[in-house]
Amino acid sequence: MKAALDRAELIDKLRVQRRRLAEALDRFYSRDLPGDSVALQAAVLDIAVPIRVLVHHFPEKKSACLLHQVDPEYWKKPIRFAPVIATPQRTLPSGVMEVSVSIPINMTMAGGKTSFTRYQKGQKPQAKVPLKNWWIDPCWDSGTNKVSNKDIVLAISNKEGGAHVDGDTTQKYRIAKSQGRLSIGGNPINDIARLGSLIGIAGDELLEYLDDHYPESA
Numbered sequence: 282m283k284a285a286l287d288r289a290e291l292i293d294k295l296r297v298q299r300r301r302l303a304e305a306l307d308r309f310y311s312r313d314l315p316g317d318s319v320a321l322q323a324a325v326l327d328i329a330v331p332i333r334v335l336v337h338h339f340p341e342k343k344s345a346c347l348l349h350q351v352d353p354e355y356w357k358k359p360i361r362f363a364p365v366i367a368t369p370q371r372t373l374p375s376g377v378m379e380v381s382v383s384i385p386i387n388m389t390m391a392g393g394k395t396s397f398t399r400y401q402k403g404q405k406p407q408a409k410v411p412l413k414n415w416w417i418d419p420c421w422d423s424g425t426n427k428v429s430n431k432d433i434v435l436a437i438s439n440k441e442g443g444a445h446v447d448g449d450t451t452q453k454y455r456i457a458k459s460q461g462r463l464s465i466g467g468n469p470i471n472d473i474a475r476l477g478s479l480i481g482i483a484g485d486e487l488l489e490y491l492d493d494h495y496p497e498s499a
Contacts, residue, residue, distance in 0.1 A: 298331045309481055329434045332484060338356070364421065367422055416429065
């Protein structure tokens with residue numbers, strides 16, 4: 282029987298995954314959106330994998346995420362969460378149906394380079410939710426499709442990484458990938474890279490969560 286790791290060993294593992302996530306985020310935000318799409322996709326995958334290792338708890342298969350091993354109450358602790366929710370459709374007095382679709386992308390254009398605008402601690406509303414809700418509640422509702430951080434992280438780290446992912450998650454992810462196609466200067470932004478905007482936000486929210494609740498992992 283495999284011996285359980287003591288807390289010091291677990292914190293060492295947590296420190297490694299935190300560093301892995303932080304460095305992946307730095308690489309992702311340094312990419313030019315319409316530039317090297319392969320490098321950008323790789324950067325998105327590099328963010329998704331440590332998030333999965335840290336958060337995705339699957340007791341049915343006797344698979345415990347790292348945060349659960351460190352602290353079984355990890356899923357109750359608060360994390361900043363500001364989902365992108367489209368305005369509900371409505372009928373104007375003229376009888377015209379108004380539909381607003383929110384696209385999860387926040388860009389900076391400077392010096393001929395276009396990149397994602399990175400979330401900074403304190404920039405978002407102060408609302409926080411238990412990490413469990415951050416993981417499974419919709420982080421993006423386009424008005425026609427809802428996806429959670431769990432949907433996107435598992436679909437990218439599993440499906441795009443070459444492994445199996447369940448059909449429901451795959452379908453949500455496939456729809457989300459095809460929504461809101463964008464181009465800059467005639468160069469299309471890769472669908473996976475565009476969804477990386479949500480992955481990037483989730484990664485920085487999780488780093489902030491680790492700083493708040495497990496400062497010894499820094």
